[in-house]
Amino acid sequence: MPQKVTINRLTLSAFRNYDHASLNLDGRHVVLTGENGAGKTNLLEAISFFSPGRGLRRAVYADVGKQGADAGFSIFAEVDGMDGTVEIGTGLLPGSETASRRVRINATDAKSADELLDHLRILWLTPAMDGLFTGGASDRRRFIDRLVLSLDPTHGRRASDFERSMKMRNKLLEEGRYDADWIGAIEKQMAGLGVAMKMARSELVSLLAHLADRDGSGSAFPSADLSLTGFLDGMEGLPALDLEDQYIELLQQGRYRDQAAGRTLEGPHRTDLNVLHRDKKIEAGLCSTGEQKALLTGLVLAHAQLTANLTGAAPILLLDEIAAHFDMRRRASLFDLIDQLGGQAFMTGTDRHLFEALGERALQLTVSNGSINVSS
Numbered sequence: 001m002p003q004k005v006t007i008n009r010l011t012l013s014a015f016r017n018y019d020h021a022s023l024n025l026d027g028r029h030v031v032l033t034g035e036n037g038a039g040k041t042n043l044l045e046a047i048s049f050f051s052p053g054r055g056l057r058r059a060v061y062a063d064v065g066k067q068g069a070d071a072g073f074s075i076f077a078e079v080d081g082m083d084g085t086v087e088i089g090t091g092l093l094p095g096s097e098t099a100s101r102r103v104r105i106n107a108t109d110a111k112s113a114d115e116l117l118d119h120l121r122i123l124w125l126t127p128a129m130d131g132l133f134t135g136g137a138s139d140r141r142r143f144i145d146r147l148v149l150s151l152d153p154t155h156g157r158r159a160s161d162f163e164r165s166m167k168m169r170n171k172l173l174e175e176g177r178y179d180a181d182w183i184g185a186i187e188k189q190m191a192g193l194g195v196a197m198k199m200a201r202s203e204l205v206s207l208l209a210h211l212a213d214r215d216g217s218g219s220a221f222p223s224a225d226l227s228l229t230g231f232l233d234g235m236e237g238l239p240a241l242d243l244e245d246q247y248i249e250l251l252q253q254g255r256y257r258d259q260a261a262g263r264t265l266e267g268p269h270r271t272d273l274n275v276l277h278r279d280k281k282i283e284a285g286l287c288s289t290g291e292q293k294a295l296l297t298g299l300v301l302a303h304a305q306l307t308a309n310l311t312g313a314a315p316i317l318l319l320d321e322i323a324a325h326f327d328m329r330r331r332a333s334l335f336d337l338i339d340q341l342g343g344q345a346f347m348t349g350t351d352r353h354l355f356e357a358l359g360e361r362a363l364q365l366t367v368s369n370g371s372i373n374v375s376s
């Protein structure tokens with residue numbers, strides 16, 4: 001069983017529609033219910049700031065501080081986890097000109113928000129992700145990259161280095177007159193980085209597919225078949241050096257075509273994630289709204305399981321508006337799967353009754369106009 005990591009105390013100041021809120025939690029799951037606009041998602045967003053990046057809304061920090069105040073905000077938590085109790089905090093100082101937030105761990109400034117990953121992992125599922133299967137390939141690529149990144153922080157560097165090399169190649173092609181050795185060197189660099197990206201994504205997808213395979217487990221969440229397409233397809237078994245050679249050849253052969261197109265048409269930036277509902281044998285994008293939500297939730301739960309397996313600690317889950325799309329059987333199954341992960345989940349909804357099957361497993365809180373109370 002992975003180590004349980006829980007947020008036991010949470011304090012927000014001048015965050016979104018909260019002046020000040022202080023919560024004592026007891027390690028159980030937390031259900032936040034309340035009317036539209038009450039501040040439920042804001043609370044999840046605050047917790048999501050305990051991970052690197054801009055949180056579950058990809059917010060600009062200057063928008064996060066309570067409007068009308070002086071744009072500063074702070075969020076503190078006491079976390080029980082791998083190394084006993086740790087105090088973590090993040091925020092912007094009032095009147096701060098800087099675009100980056102401060103992160104404190106045990107009253108000391110962290111060098112980077114990545115240090116938070118030594119203490120807790122936070123994963124989320126929000127309604128904004130609902131169009132994942134019907135939207136563009138770039139959304140699915142970002143989804144996969146975020147998953148890879150959560151387990152392999154070097155992936156971000158790889159992707160940005162690839163992007164830079166590709167821009168250099170595009171520029172040389174656009175200028176028309178280029179030195180063959182120079183463009184060859186850039187293409188070689190792109191091949192090394194591009195193939196490393198492909199392999200990292202493929203490894204993540206195969207681990208995820210294994211965990212998203214719920215056949216025979218009695219789960220109400222459908223099994224999904226996952227595959228990556230769009231870049232060096234059908235060459236999965238080849239060693240990295242062979243894949244690099246293949247890609248270099250494609251780039252060399254594609255120079256005139258790419259010059260005409262004004263961009264590089266082959267590469268990891270063309271990858272797409274295909275998700276197939278196994279029982280129905282149809283693409284996820286053709287499934288019903290509830291089925292798509294179930295498939296997506298299944299993927300996020302598989303990611304949570306993978307994170308627990310690889311780090312030894314169960315991630316904290318933020319599940320916004322999680323219950324509304326699900327029938328009673330799926331809700332009960334969801335709560336059981338969350339329990340089996342062995343971590344703490346924060347869930348929101350407008351209707352308390354949707355969470356009844358959780359019973360005493362969750363602390364029930366009511367959110368109203370930026371204040372939070374234990375539900376009576």
Ligand SMILES: Nc1ncnc2c1ncn2[C@@H]1O[C@H](COP(=O)(O)OP(=O)(O)OP(=O)(O)O)[C@@H](O)[C@H]1O
Binds near residue numbers: 018038040043063066
């Ligand atoms: N920087 C800010 N300062 C003050 N209030 C803000 C700020 N940002 C957002 N809000 C307010 O927070 C409220 C939205 O909160 P939130 O998104 O958490 O609602 P919710 O309870 O999740 O609602 P729903 O059920 O509709 O999703 C809105 O009324 C919005 O105007």
